[in-house]
Amino acid sequence: MPTFHTYDGTELAYHLVGEGTPLVCLPGGAMRASTYLGTLGALADRRQLVLLDLRGTGGSAAPEDPATYRCDRQTEDVEALRAHLGLERVDLLAHSAAGDLAALYAARYPHRLRNLVLVTPTTRAAGLAVSVRESREAAALRASEPWYEDALDALEEVWAGRMDDGLRARTRPFMYARWDAAAREHGAASPAQINAEAAARYAGEGAFDPAATVPALRALTAPVLVLAGEYDTLVTPDLAAGLAALFPHAEFAVQRGAAHFPWIDDAGAFARTVEAFLDPEVHSVRAGGTRLAYRVWGDPAAPPVVLAHGRCGNSADWTRIAGRLAATHRVYAFDFRGHGLSDWPGRYSFELFRDDLHGFLEARNLAGATVVGHSMGGAAACLLAERHPGLIGRLVIEEAPPPIPLDPPRPVPERPAGELDFDWPVVPAIDAQLNDPDPAGRELLGEITAPTLVVGGGPSSRIAQEDLAGMARAIPGAEFVTIDAGHLVHTERPEEFLAALRSFGI
CATH class of the missing domain: 3.40.50.1820 (Alpha/Beta hydrolase fold, catalytic domain)
Structure with a gap:
């Protein structure tokens, strides 16, 4: 020591x-x-x-x-x-x-x-x-707890100006979200760890x-x-x-x-939350009550590009691409909810990821920005472009799952052992939507007005390329290019991916 x-x-x-x-x-x-x-x-x-x-x-x-x-x-x-x-x-x-x-x-x-x-x-x-008054309102949020009445009686005594070890012990459940064995052990250690004088x-x-x-x-x-x-x-x-x-x-x-x-x-x-704050390369914004962490590169005055990662990824996945785009653009890459350093609220869907992207664009005043989305991020960007045609200036969809039911459907997945850098409920929630997507996602593709590039990963991709090409045909004026790289095009073939972006005008 x-x-x-x-x-x-x-x-x-x-x-x-x-x-x-x-x-x-x-x-x-x-x-x-x-x-x-x-x-x-x-x-x-x-x-x-x-x-x-x-x-x-x-x-x-x-x-x-x-x-x-x-x-x-x-x-x-x-x-x-x-x-x-x-x-x-x-x-x-x-x-x-x-x-x-x-x-x-x-x-x-x-x-x-x-x-x-x-x-x-x-x-x-x-x-x-x-x-x-505010403390009493906060206490009332715990009214369903079995210990609530006794703990509140003790807390009222404290608010009235009385305090002793017994009252302190009775109010202790309010100090923890769950009054379980771990909380009890942590709380019980307090008296011996405090120098009373x-x-x-x-x-x-x-x-x-x-x-x-x-x-x-x-x-x-x-x-x-x-x-x-x-x-x-x-x-x-x-x-x-x-x-x-x-x-x-x-x-x-x-x-x-x-x-x-x-x-x-x-x-x-x-x-x-703390690491996102302390990391000098990470910033945070609030979008619909959810904290979204993001990284940024390039000249603030340059045209903006927003990069949206795929499922189980995070903003760092774009580091190489972002560094190259930053020569001529202001580049933003954010973590969707349930991923990376953003909040993990526990509820997930393509629509909520769409709302994350929408909220991020509004919070950073990026209406009209170019949006590049990979896989799940591409699907979220597509949904946003359908419902808010003027919000996205140019759209790049890389290996996004087309809104067509999977055949055969995916079985319920089993969580892998160990710690994950994403919230596991994302996976079964999105698999369920891939098995049975909302038909509106397919029906509204014709509403997209942003110039659109759809990038497929070729025959080694797990995405059916004929369905991806069909998705491109349903978007007015969309271009479709194939880069034989599998699902992770921007990771496996970054130079070819960047060349495709340049040809598209990015």
Whole structure:
């Protein structure tokens, strides 16, 4: 366990979990040992987590002066850790009560922050008060739970100003989306991990000066992600949104079906949201309530091209093609819902993927852009072009499944073992539609007005090429070209694919 000495000589410990770019993590509690953060779901698979034990917690020594437990005093501990790690600027993540510590650090050392992630953060440093009405509304979302009545009675006692260990234990189910064995174990460990004396002093008199802090936060140039849990009664989504509004470069996200410990409730959803924010090559937009991650290349003033990936793929599949197109275009490649770093809401269909594409074009003000779609992405683009003929300027459909029932139909698939980088329910949902497609998809092909190129992969493709050629004939003025590459034309024969795009005027 590595250690360092902070400004007053106190020896502080930290823990390194995972590999990659360091992410300094501040635990909440208040004053809870960092072990409860664990691996932050799957985030440790993508980043090296630097989990700091605040003074007097975990492996860190208690200070000689207990007054230094106060939140504002501990900003110097965070700065000492940054210097010890030799980082010019840090990516900083703070959970719960550490949100106040991170806010004060951001106000005092704005030039040392590269990115700031605030996970269900408390808001005292910013002078934002908890609303009992909002907390009660959040609690009511759990009314069907068997523990609800007892936990709510205890929570009402807390809101009335009474608190003891018994009440705290009874309210604990509200802190998790599922009060299962894992949540019970995580919650039961809390009392032993908290330094009660330090917690009592953490928010003591003089710790917070919102009149000074808020102007500093409004001037912060670092990007900020504020992540709330839909069911959180401690830091409600509305309260977290108020905090996010203070930062000039903030992204606000609500993790659906999560409470105060979102990485416990859904590790994958948590890690995707945070990593999409931290990755400098990935951006996010909201489309119909779904967060869509995307990558971008090229001159912002150049003509736009949007690349839509196939089923079980993601935006990175287009990296080689995008890099070449970026010489003359502004290129966008996004992850459909259920894929890559976008949200995985669990419900999928060609129509929902069509809506993702529609929402992305509108969110980025890309009406009239050229759209290139592979397989499932091509089908989604085709559906959009049928219903909104003016939205797509030029359309390229690469190896999209024609809207003709499969013969023989595909059987119900079995999920493969291990972790996947897409949401498995996508596969059976789309297979069902391939077996029995909506006839309107075929009937409306004649409504497409965008100049269209249909690219087939030849005899080695799993798509029936005669059906694909028929699909091209049904689209007014469409061109059909064959590149003998199989289903993954742009991957297997990128030069020929790019040549076909150039001949088409892209």
